Amino acid sequence: MGEISCSNGNGVGNGVNGKSTPALTGETQYQDIALLDTKPFGKALVIDGKLQSAEVDEFIYHESLVHPAILHHPNPKTIFIMGGGEGSTAREILRHKSVEKVVMCDIDEEVVEFCKSYLVVNREAFSDPRLELVINDARAELESRKEWYDVIIGDLADPIEGGPCYKLYTKSFYEFIVKPRLNPGGIFVTQAGPAGIFSHTEVFSCIYNTLKQVFKYVVPYSAHIPSFADTWGWVMASDSPFTLSAEELDLRMKLNIKGENRYLDGKTIASASSLSKAVRKSLDNETHVFTEGTARFIYGYGSALKHNQA
Template identity: 65%
Template sequence: MGEAVEFFHSNGFCKVHEESDPNHISSWFEEEIDVDLKWSFALNRVLHKGTSEYQDIVLLDTKRFGKVLVIDGKMQSAEADEFIYHECLIHPALLCHPNPETVFIMGGGEGSAAREAFKHKSIKKVVMCDIDQEVVDFCREYLTANHKAFSNKKLNLVINDAKAELEERKEKFDIIVGDLADPVEGGPCYQLYTKSFYEHILKPKLSESGIFVTQAGPAGVFTHQEVFSSIYNTIKQVFKYVLAYTAHVPSFADTWGWVMASDKPFLIDAEKIDKKIEDRIDGELLYLNGASLFSSTIMNKSVSQTLKNETHVYTEEDARFIHGHGVAFRN
């Protein structure tokens, strides 16, 4: 009789299989990327699991990637390589801005986006607005790398819907960041990817040289048409200058995409970016430098043609979703 192997799923259910190899790892997390594709990794233990008002939340201790945050069944962040995602999310926009002092982060409850923003010497205020108190609370407790960010006096932590929070605020920001979960059907944030939100709520809250940047989902050869190209095309309807860029994130099992936008042009010169990193940033970046930022803006032929030809505009009535479902869909 073989050993029982447990596959832990984010919704709290497990599948158990018989394994004949006694040396085989007995506990795995399994993410369903699509109906015909799954991604799994071995676990040491489950640190936290539960369902908040808005999302399924799981924090895992994995053998390969360290602590891993999973929301609505989707990998959000892994201790071993989250620096790739968060450096790409934060630093290009701040380095392209002439003097970034204020940042508004939509989402970002784990604290990593704020951590990266605080590396810039010019930053005077970071507003982190996350809808889910439970996500923020357990990330603050378990993700030790972000303890300093959460305790930084320049951080203004707000628990609210980012759309409502931006509408209510009178001030403008140099940088607005979309560190949101991927748009899934029944999830809490797909409306923050729409043209109406970008045009009527977000853009008016940017300062004159302001820059908006958002994570934009999977951007691989087989996955970029899920939401990446649509988000890019939607933002093009609102801003004069729009730049897409990508990087491979191992724990996501895919290439990932970001979109940066402004009504001021971007200058991505490798040598000048390196000089800005040296002058503006305290500490050392682990992934991003001038050359890698420049190269990240160059898409392969398949992706670049899709971005060029994309016609879909993201609206509340005509949204695109990646595979998976949020809490509202299951209720």
């Protein structure tokens, strides 16, 4: 990364009421990154112009991404994270007592180091001996590894044209790279972009439909994240059914998770997959399959795209 700078330029550090606050900014080989100091949401991590997480409510996103899949697995020991450079996903995974090994594979070492330096909340996770940090493209890493995983988690940036991640949302990637690296009964879960009444058609519905082409059981679910100003979506997939009740999920949390969740309990997990009528109908009618040639993108700007246009 180039030199980290403190900037108020171009409104990047704008706080509430139009007042500008300092921002740590930098540019890596793959992405632009900024850590903004906002009044309503605390420190906010922004990559390629997209808000990734905010200090005040990031727990909603990361608990929702991590815990449903791990809790539904009967004995989760090995976990692979695609992306996750911020460290919050690893933090939540490592709260599970059964977990013996977590591989976090992020393509951008400079983003990881940036987050290590400035996001104090995740320092314990980065120092946990169960965490193996790998700097590589997740596709190449999964292809080269000779081990299998109980849960694979996609904590990737949104599919942005010119960004480094959109190829990791494709049918071929799910079918030929992800699924073969899962143990029997394994579960895959990915963040799937905005899932609001209007925004879900950007990528959420087609990621869901794409995973339906690959896995037998696919569950879309969502939660409102205030700092995103929208409902957010995730999709969980497996060839084994998801059968746990809210009470069974609560029992597994009590037995297996260190500390209390701030957002999730069994009822919350169960209700998260109860999408609105309009969104359910839209997902049922979705026919688009995400491929490299037919990718859908959402608003943003990738460093690679900017450089290609320069």
